[in-house]
Amino acid sequence: MNEPLVLASDICRSFPNGKNAVLPVLTDIDCRVGTGDRVALVGVSGSGKTTLLHILGGLDEPTSGSISWPALGAREELRPGKVAFVFQTPSLFPALTVVQNVALPLLLMDKQNDATTKAREILAKFELLDLCEKLPEELSGGQAQRVAMARALVTGARLILADEPTGQLDSSTATHLLDLVLNIMDGSDTALVIATHDETVAARLNTRWSIDAGQLRHDVMPTRKSA
């Protein structure tokens, strides 16, 4: 059953824009993310992809409209256990090793006992076991994004929101990251929403949302198998 994780209705988001002016970014947006969904959120730079992801994950609130998380609970209960973010810019803690970075959300959830074991398990799936004791500064961009993805998946969150996770990677590194993510999530109920400029990334996901001039268009794509 495709259970609703996020329901957004008539969402508008505007920002102050100089004296007495506002910048409307999102206008009357309706959307739903259900269990197991794989959504590509596309749109030109500045179209509002990050803004929408932040609203869907409860990091930001709409100016008007309503949003709820029927299967997840209240906004303040979403993170880190139920909703996980992968940010556009590097977000690993520089003083923590790879395995410590990935274990961190489990520690925040008071799951100290098996945090390191779980972190190592997910790092193995991302082909990163040999980098466990490295610091973020010792990683390539592609390795760092794999660690960030591993950290998002380690808690068993039911919704992963990834903001251009491949945006700074070359195409073969980007493809490898996406292959790993889709294979690891294959058959899982966890939903994935990826904001991307990259049409090859978007083509790998079965639902496509595009933002243009504040409006969200929904295109359902034929299901594609991960490589």
Ligand SMILES: Nc1ncnc2c1ncn2[C@@H]1O[C@H](COP(=O)(O)OP(=O)(O)OP(=O)(O)O)[C@@H](O)[C@H]1O
């Ligand atoms: N906190 C803020 N205050 C004011 N304006 C903002 C704020 N956050 C976003 N904006 C504006 O909202 C618009 C949409 O920004 P957003 O980052 O959501 O776009 P995007 O599609 O994710 O862009 P990119 O692909 O370049 O990351 C931009 O014009 C941006 O300047």
